[in-house]
Amino acid sequence: MKTLIDLSVGDTFEQSEWLVVSQDMITQFANATGDHQWIHLDEARCAKESPFKTTIAHGFLSASLMPNAFSQVVGHSDKIASTINYGMDKLRFLEPVRRDDAIRYQFKVTDISNKPQGKLYKVEASCMLKSSGKPALVGTFLMLAVLA
Numbered sequence: 371m372k373t374l375i376d377l378s379v380g381d382t383f384e385q386s387e388w389l390v391v392s393q394d395m396i397t398q399f400a401n402a403t404g405d406h407q408w409i410h411l412d413e414a415r416c417a418k419e420s421p422f423k424t425t426i427a428h429g430f431l432s433a434s435l436m437p438n439a440f441s442q443v444v445g446h447s448d449k450i451a452s453t454i455n456y457g458m459d460k461l462r463f464l465e466p467v468r469r470d471d472a473i474r475y476q477f478k479v480t481d482i483s484n485k486p487q488g489k490l491y492k493v494e495a496s497c498m499l500k501s502s503g504k505p506a507l508v509g510t511f512l513m514l515a516v517l518a
Contacts, residue, residue, distance in 0.1 A: 373447035374515050377491065381479045383443040388472035388500050389435065391427050396469060399431040413469075422466055429463035432473065432497050432507050439475035440493070440513070449518055456490060456512035465499060465506045472500035480510070488517040 372381065393413070400406050408415050409426055416425050437455060467473060474497075481492035491513045496505040 371443070371445040373445040373450075374453065374491070374513075375447040375449045375489075377444065377479050377482065379479055379482055382477065383440075384476045385439050385442055385474040387442075388474050389439075390470055390472050391431070391467050393425060393469045396425060396427050396431065399428055399434075403428070403430070422468055425469045427467040427469070427471075429507065432463070432467050433458075433461060433509065435473070436475060436495050436497070436509075436511060437513075440477060440495070440511075443475075443477065450488070450515045451518040452516045454514045454516060456514045459492070459510040459512065461507065461509035463507050465502065465504050467497075467499065467506045468501075471506075473497050473506060474500070485514060487514060489515045491515065 396410050400410050405428055409420055410428055411425060413425055417423055476496045476498060478494045479491060480494050483490045493511050493513065495509055495511055497507045498504070499506050
């Protein structure tokens, strides 16, 4: 497994394990963010009124799982003191993540630049749905590796 400091532009990675997005995860995210829209929480109403026939995860729940997924495919380096979320350049929610869908992330390093604090990595990420093979989200995430 490569460490962050060893990455090069063009490197690609994929999680090996699928993560099931449970209703409990969706509910906890709703409580943390205050987004209690019925499409995420009301299973009975979703069965009747939603085009998805079940609750769906918040798009930002899927996005918030990306840093942990990245840390599962890129190893730790003693040359890096900290990795900081530097933001997103682009994020699109393409497909809903339904309750109990399994997801995993694919990554491609598209740019590495030097900053006064360390190295800035631009990474294209896709959150893939096991049920359909389609991406639920695609985005370009930025991570700053603060050098030790």
